[in-house]
Amino acid sequence: MRQAAIMHEVVREVSTELGLRPPFTAEEYRRALSLAIGHPIEMTPRSISGRAFSGSCRAVQGAYIIQYRSDGSLIQQERIKYHQLGHITLGHVSMTGDDDRAVLSLCRALMTSEELDAEIFADALTRYALLGHRETLTEAQAGTRARIRASSAYSDYLDRIAGMRSAR
Numbered sequence: 001m002r003q004a005a006i007m008h009e010v011v012r013e014v015s016t017e018l019g020l021r022p023p024f025t026a027e028e029y030r031r032a033l034s035l036a037i038g039h040p041i042e043m044t045p046r047s048i049s050g051r052a053f054s055g056s057c058r059a060v061q062g063a064y065i066i067q068y069r070s071d072g073s074l075i076q077q078e079r080i081k082y083h084q085l086g087h088i089t090l091g092h093v094s095m096t097g098d099d100d101r102a103v104l105s106l107c108r109a110l111m112t113s114e115e116l117d118a119e120i121f122a123d124a125l126t127r128y129a130l131l132g133h134r135e136t137l138t139e140a141q142a143g144t145r146a147r148i149r150a151s152s153a154y155s156d157y158l159d160r161i162a163g164m165r166s167a168r
């Protein structure tokens with residue numbers, strides 16, 4: 001089972017739980033996620049010419065602080081926001097300990113499993129938020145969805161999300 005297919009299901013489930021139906025924006029996702037987890041999430045644009053920076057996410061005194069690169073297209077900005085919101089949704093950014101340094105390193109080492117998960121999450125959520133999904137599944141699609149839901153990776157993701165939400 002491809003990880004992208006699993007993440008697409010996770011994205012659909014989390015969005016539905018947050019009360020979001022496509023089409024929606026990263027700003028609407030931010031607001032709904034912030035309400036659900038009980039912490040403010042600030043997203044501020046940052047224009048940096050020519051550097052590799054795309055975004056960052058930190059936990060500071062009970063709030064999540066996201067910065068995102070704002071000199072690209074609107075879709076690119078949405079995708080960067082979803083990558084950072086993915087780190088929060090998937091429980092990568094710890095609110096306890098306030099360890100700025102550990103969190104700041106998040107988006108720099110691109111080969112960690114957390115970065116890969118955030119990338120796949122952002123791809124899936126960008127597509128889902130813009131285009132939604134079929135309301136009526138073919139038999140083959142329903143079978144694929146059932147297999148995804150039965151996979152261990154799928155429940156692992158949902159367990160992590162549930163764990164983060166119960167930690168509030």
Ligand SMILES: [Zn+2]
Nearest residue numbers: 106107115118
């Ligand atoms: Zn990242």
